[in-house]
Amino acid sequence: PVRVIAMMNQKGGVGKTTTTVNLAAAIARQGRKVLIIDLDPQAHATLHVAGEREDDPDQPTVYDLLLDSDFELSDCVRQVDEFLDIVPAETDLAAVETELAGLGDRNQRLARAIAAGSTEHEFILLDCPPALGLLTLNALAAAQEVMIPMQAHFLALQGVSKLLETVGLVREQINPRLRVAGVVLCMHDSQTSHSKEVVADLERFFESQRNTATAWNSARVYHPAIRRNIKLAECPSFGQTIFQYAMWAPGAMDYKKLGETIVAEWDRA
Amino acid sequence: PVRVIAMMNQKGGVGKTTTTVNLAAAIARQGRKVLIIDLDPQAHATLHVAGEREDDPDQPTVYDLLLDSDFELSDCVRQVDEFLDIVPAETDLAAVETELAGLGDRNQRLARAIAAGSTEHEFILLDCPPALGLLTLNALAAAQEVMIPMQAHFLALQGVSKLLETVGLVREQINPRLRVAGVVLCMHDSQTSHSKEVVADLERFFESQRNTATAWNSARVYHPAIRRNIKLAECPSFGQTIFQYAMWAPGAMDYKKLGETIVAEWDRA
């Protein structure tokens, strides 16, 4: 069985892509096969692992997968490393939302492609765009779990309730098994009292939801947080994950631990 | 005459709101009257200056201004401080894009409201949402200048060409006087070689555009950059600008200098 995780937050610049790529790489380093599906018209995850090298123009992308029923998941998979693959995006994905809107099963395209696809991967990580549109809905319909990257800032808290509301709606109407696994704190500065307060707020909130029937009744804040580390911002410019670029950097240590946590959770489940 | 500046970047979480609010406050501290117009359905600028206090339910918002020709600019202005006012947003602004789409002059609503409005303000700062939709287009149609807040990161550079392309199109089709004033570096870590390289990239690019007929042929990177400073992330939770919250903090010093630069540019022009 495969664990499908949607990396979701409608706020921009919170660490979705950085977490998708480096968590995937951390899981791959444990010898577990991982697939990244880049659902973002900005194609940052694709840029991050592949760099700016000449792409094979015949390489099918996530749009072919979503829009053309002739394409299967395995047609669109490109190898990054021994245990790491990607279904790439490209920057005209923006037109996809319009084209998807015209299809009868527009929310379910990704779910169907994954269900019909081969199960060689143990983990599938979905990098979502910063929006609650059709691409994100496809991710939520296809996923078992949602991870929410965010900064421990006051303004970042403001978007969380809308996010949870969307997850709840998808669970109700489309995907009953969908649950929020938890929050990944990104670009974290654990020294400041402000971030401590925001983390405490989040944890109190999740605690208070434990006995409810919501999609987030078993959600938690993942520890340790991912510290701010310039190496994480540099490695995309070399088309490398943090483990290829600077494997002893704090950013690598933090994503390594998150990867171990995620794999251990999965093995226990 | 009034200087209308659109604080624009389709990428999320780059510092648009933090810059709109604190640059406006810095200009106000020089005794120059400033109006913030909050164009973002997240209403973060509104939250930032007003906090979570009970809003006057009869307070007209930017939606009334955009959708209802019966509302004039002065009807929607709320005082924040002696020299600082705001036209607030509210979180159902999301419906506005759909309603705006139905109007004949949907890109021009804000421009008309400002042109028809009183000229008591010397500066009007427009806080844009992280999108290139109708709200941002209204800002670009109404503005004389665009300021681009961004982080000096590799992935942040990827969105700049699309942004400039949009500004160019608006200049061509709707607003011939529109120009890019420059980039405000936010959450800046000047110590790292990565950010130095990204800044050098940006400056080289702007230099190369000096003799072109583009909307950005006189654009520059504003110095000094705005350093990362947790106080800037804290003050929104108290409904305060950085000058009310921590006026000797590095964040206050940086926005104070930016405010002096902007006012001096204006006085020389």
Ligand SMILES: Nc1ncnc2c1ncn2[C@@H]1O[C@H](COP(=O)(O)OP(=O)(O)OP(=O)(O)O)[C@@H](O)[C@H]1O
């Ligand atoms: N822990 C970290 N330390 C330093 N820089 C980071 C860290 N995490 C992310 N960044 C940088 O912050 C910026 C935003 O991160 P990222 O692109 O992962 O966010 P995102 O949520 O995917 O953004 P978008 O909404 O645009 O897709 C990028 O320039 C990235 O390199």
Ligand SMILES: Nc1ncnc2c1ncn2[C@@H]1O[C@H](COP(=O)(O)OP(=O)(O)OP(=O)(O)O)[C@@H](O)[C@H]1O
């Ligand atoms: N110089 C800074 N130092 C520390 N934190 C900052 C700084 N500038 C902005 N922030 C914080 O970073 C986050 C994003 O900033 P901000 O909300 O201003 O970006 P934005 O571009 O307006 O985002 P959006 O696209 O969601 O409107 C906020 O939590 C803010 O408090």
Ligand SMILES: [Mg+2]
């Ligand atoms: Mg991303």
Ligand SMILES: [Mg+2]
């Ligand atoms: Mg904002």
